[in-house]
Amino acid sequence: MPLALQSRLIPFSLKGTDGRTLRPEDFAEAKVFGVIFTCNHCPYARAWEDRLIRVQRDYANRGVRFILINSNDPVKVPDDSFDQMKVRAQAKAYPFPYVFDDTQEVAKAYGATRTPEIFLFDESRTLRYHGAPDDNYEDPAAVRHQYLRDALDALLAGSTPPTPETKAVGCTIKWK
Amino acid sequence: MKYPLPAWGNTLSGKDVSGMREMRVEFLYWEDCPSYAQALLRLREVVAEEGVNSEVEVIRVDTEDQAQQLRFLGSPTIRFDDVDMAPPVDQSYGLSCRVYLTDDGRVTPLPSKEMIRRALRSAVRTREV
Numbered sequence: 001m002p003l004a005l006q007s008r009l010i011p012f013s014l015k016g017t018d019g020r021t022l023r024p025e026d027f028a029e030a031k032v033f034g035v036i037f038t039c040n041h042c043p044y045a046r047a048w049e050d051r052l053i054r055v056q057r058d059y060a061n062r063g064v065r066f067i068l069i070n071s072n073d074p075v076k077v078p079d080d081s082f083d084q085m086k087v088r089a090q091a092k093a094y095p096f097p098y099v100f101d102d103t104q105e106v107a108k109a110y111g112a113t114r115t116p117e118i119f120l121f122d123e124s125r126t127l128r129y130h131g132a133p134d135d136n137y138e139d140p141a142a143v144r145h146q147y148l149r150d151a152l153d154a155l156l157a158g159s160t161p162p163t164p165e166t167k168a169v170g171c172t173i174k175w176k
Numbered sequence: 177m178k179y180p181l182p183a184w185g186n187t188l189s190g191k192d193v194s195g196m197r198e199m200r201v202e203f204l205y206w207e208d209c210p211s212y213a214q215a216l217l218r219l220r221e222v223v224a225e226e227g228v229n230s231e232v233e234v235i236r237v238d239t240e241d242q243a244q245q246l247r248f249l250g251s252p253t254i255r256f257d258d259v260d261m262a263p264p265v266d267q268s269y270g271l272s273c274r275v276y277l278t279d280d281g282r283v284t285p286l287p288s289k290e291m292i293r294r295a296l297r298s299a300v301r302t303r304e305v
Contacts, residue, residue, distance in 0.1 A: 137211075
């Protein structure tokens with residue numbers, strides 16, 4: 001089961017592609033903090049990748065910070081190795097840290113099962129949105145419901161996201 | 177199940193295809209990839225719209241061994257007369273969700289009807305040669 005809405009953020013400490021080890025406390029200034037499970041190889045994650053980059057850029061100066069976590073077993077999926085994560089982060093000029101959940105304990109703690117899967121926390125680090133970035137992985141022009149952007153707008157305005165939970169759609173996390 | 181021919185006749189790109197309608201159409205999928213149902217629907221629609229009166233063979237792939245044996249390039253995989261609809265450069269078999277590229281270069285897990293249609297027409301042309 002995924003982390004329930006209104007739950008507190010679960011701490012973690014993971015190494016990023018830039019060599020730094022990051023913890024949620026490193027984002028203490030963020031008004032909204034997004035923990036996003038994703039990976040390199042999955043076509044759903046890749047289909048939404050540019051949109052997540054755009055959302056991070058659009059909301060960066062409003063106190064929104066995302067951290068991307070790859071929990072896949074690189075033995076099963078070599079494209080999701082730490083080295084390949086570095087290549088991807090650099091090639092796409094990620095505006096967010098990309099960290100490796102080598103033990104898969106963070107994904108298990110959050111109850112994440114798909115890539116991508118978003119857990120969005122408010123300023124008190126309470127979970128306020130969980131699910132997909134929007135309602136159309138296939139075509140950005142055909143999106144009708146911008147779940148993530150709507151949740152961010154609501155939280156930044158001090159209100160409740162209009163759709164607090166959606167089904168995370170994507171590849172399954174590849175467990176060891 | 178045979179699919180009804182469209183009302184406008186046995187045509188594909190304006191040609192009579194009535195003599196070549198027993199094409200093998202395969203749809204292979206892995207349940208972990210959520211777009212397979214939509215992809216199968218699109219395939220069936222295209223097959224019917226193009227007047228190809230073939231049954232779509234639906235094959236569920238559950239294990240890595242099956243994936244190797246069936247030359248499964250990821251879910252969904254569509255083959256016409258044993259030829260993949262979009263042969264990738266890296267032909268590695270296994271349980272995975274498949275990456276397709278749209279005409280404008282975007283990544284998608286779901287082939288569009290136009291992509292399926294182009295591949296089907298190409299397969300029909302190959303039969304004609």
